[in-house]
Amino acid sequence: MNWQGMVRRVIWLAPENGFFFIIDRETVQLLSAEPFAEVTWASHYNLATGRPVEVPGMDYSTESQFVAPSPYGAHNWHPMSHHPETGLVYIPTLEIDYLFEGNSKPHQWGQWNTNTTYSADLMGDDAQDQKDIRQAARGFLTAWNPRDQKAAWRVHRDLAWNGGTLSTAGDLVFQGRGDGYFEALDARSGASLWTFPTQAGIVGSPMTYAIDGEQYVAVTVGWGGILGQTYGLDLGSGLQPPPSRVLAFKMGADHELPPLKPARKRPKPPPRVTDDMSILSQGAAVYAEYCQRCHGQFAVSNGRIPDLRRSAETVYSAFNVIVLDGGLEQLGMPAFKDVLSSDDALSLKAYLIDAANDDWEQRPVSAQ
Structure with missing residues (x-):
């Protein structure tokens, strides 16, 4: 890339800690580190030392703290993509409010040993508490401009856990959404151009290929992974969970997905054990x-x-x-x-x- 008047061979990295790094891949010099999502644990990076400048009071070992990004990161494993014509990088982004609490219990083999506590208080006592906690997990599609070191545009997602991105020469960005839609957006503006209801959320990444000169876009459909499991989304539709599958699309296709099957009847629970x-x-x-x-x-x-x-x-x-x-x-x-x-x-x-x-x-x- 052209960096401050000089062509540099670089690495672009948008890791979990919330900063977009530009690193000279020949000299390993840190050229830039700017936040692409909410970050509260550090104010900035010292480019001379390559070290973050931590925000005082964010160390949760002595007192619990809300720290961003959460353990799920500002960008998890879902691949980002680059469009050489727009110069933008399209990043599946997470912003999740998370309470870190120190935990001094001894190591337990086979268990979750992160020296942090999952607080039962965060589970919520009623529907409004649960709704508020879920809304604290926000998702975005961020179009990052490495040259300007800032976002060109951002699109909000209803759920935080969404799929990777694919950018194409037709100035499109494809992304599967956690709320059960596959979407094509304008690569330059972020405007939504097309959506398809996939019946299940998507965390996989789209890919494209051609057969006899005809282009296809395919994506794996199925909402899983750690956040997909822990989110706590009630399937109250009266239908069975959608199947995981691969869907392929092309221009002019008109197939529809088969309807989902009715859910099995829910068993009536036994009487409450206690009100203690x-x-x-x-x-x-x-x-x-x-x-x-x-x-x-x-x-x-x-x-x-x-x-x-x-x-x-x-x-x-x-x-x-x-x-x-x-x-x-x-x-x-x-x-x-x-x-x-x-x-x-x-x-x-x-x-x-x-x-x-x-x-x-x-x-x-x-x-x-």
Whole structure:
């Protein structure tokens, strides 16, 4: 690229920490490091030393702090793309408010050892709390101009977890969205030009190819990954989770996706175990620490992994065998007897049955 009047061979990098780096790939000199997303942990980078200048008070080892970016990063694994004609880099961007809390508990083999705590207080006590927490996770498609070291435009996404980007010579940028749409945007302005409802969210990256001179664009459809699992999005549509698949598009095609199948009838939960808030709070804390990364925030699953509020009676009757002894290890559910006691399992069961009853009572009768 032309950098300050000189052509430099460079590396462009938009890592999780929120700064867009331009590095001379021959001398390894740091040429630029500007934030492309919300960043609170550092004010800037010292170009002479290549080190960040940290913001005082953001060290959460002594006191909990909201720090941006979150552990999911400002840009995760989803590939960005570059358009040589516009000069822009198109970055799937995340801005998530996240409370970091220090944790001094000892190392636990096979568990989440990041020296941070998943706070049960963040799980929310009602629908509004849950909505507020989800809205704190914001997604964008950022068109970054490396030459000007700033964004040319940004497009807001309803969900933070979206797919990688593909930019084409036709001045298009393709991206799959977490809310279940595949979209083509104007590479220069960010204006939406075309969308297709894919029935499921997308985190994969588009690609393009040609057969006999006809161009196709294909993308893998299926909303998974760590944030897809933990998000806590209720599939309250009355339909089964959409299948994961590859979709291919070309100009003039008119195929439609087959309709989704009705969801299986939800089992009525057993009666609440207790109204003792100390037990329910303990169960919420256990769930936040050990369960929500797979089964979703607020005990709400996206359907790829079982929603524990809608478990069959056989699951509750064999709860300790499953949770503590690993009765379903062959299906990917590990045993937790090394880190959880029978009292922990009892409180977790009480919490899940309580959440199941809340879910049953809050849904319209027609959905039951």
